[in-house]
Amino acid sequence: MAILVLYATVEGHSRKIAEHVAADLETRGHMVVLGDLREPGFAVPGRFDGIVLCAPIHIGRYPDPVIHFATDWKDALNSVPNAFVSVSLAIASESEEEREHARAYPLGLEKKTGYRPQFVHHAAGALKYLEYDFFKRMMLRHISAKEGGPVDTSRDHELTDWDALDRFVADFSDLVVRTEDAEPSAI
Template sequence: MKLLIVYGTTEGQTRKIARFIESALEDCGHHVTIADASDDPPPASEFDAVLIGASIHIHSYQPAVAHYVRQNVQVLNQKPSGFFSVCLAVASDLEEEHREAEKIASDFLIKVSWSPKMVGHFAGALKYTQYDFFKRLVMKMIAKREGRSTDTSQDYEYTNWDAVKAFAMDFAGKLEVVKT
């Protein structure tokens, strides 16, 4: 099948996750095109299925992702599609953090009128080396509260790659059902 992955990223972790999913789906024999939402991705109508990923920053996703979904929502609602949300809160041990991340995703999907067949939630990364002074300070305080590393001289990845692969395989499995 011909698949499209569109992603929005701020520090690059969502792109890394999208590339990982791309590789997993190609290993299943699918032809995958990947595009950054801010780079004028191709229309969803040109593909058999679409995955869209975005990261949560300050309780919202990248505007380019919302714009892409709104432009293609009718097609997205008619064919196999999935959404993956990347948020550091997913790595939290606090259930309320998980619920908040899920609510942000749910509210986003309602706002753009999209009903994807699958939704995945993945932890992102602390990219201390890419943050400006203020953001580094805020993220360090959050990390300390969560019991995470506060050494700002390096970055920390919290993405569960097994969960990402399971999401990709589940999506691929749903495509096989559609194909038959």
């Protein structure tokens, strides 16, 4: 099966997650095309057996390229098995209220764009302390401390549960195969 994996990224971690998803799908025998939504020239989504979108939440919203793509291609996205990986730090919070808030973002994307993900996975992002300027580092350290997260600013912290992501990819891969097997052959 041919699967399109597209991502938008702000600090690079959503790209890493998308690359991981693509590699996992390839090990499961799929042909995968990986693309950055900010770059022109990726394939038309309607020509794939499945599509995975990966996007981070930053300052309470998904990046504009995700919104535009989902709006422009909602019919193609909704016509094939599709999955959405929502990347946020809030999903790793100790606060159930924060996690619930993070879980609501894909519904907001659906209402805004008309794109209806069949599978949604909430992946915790990364704290890139070494890449932040002083003010952003201190602000995120404060927020992380309040949420029970890592506060050591001398290194970066990946909070992604890679095993949970692999299970999600396995379930999505199975859906794509089942859907393809269920479709009548064209003669």
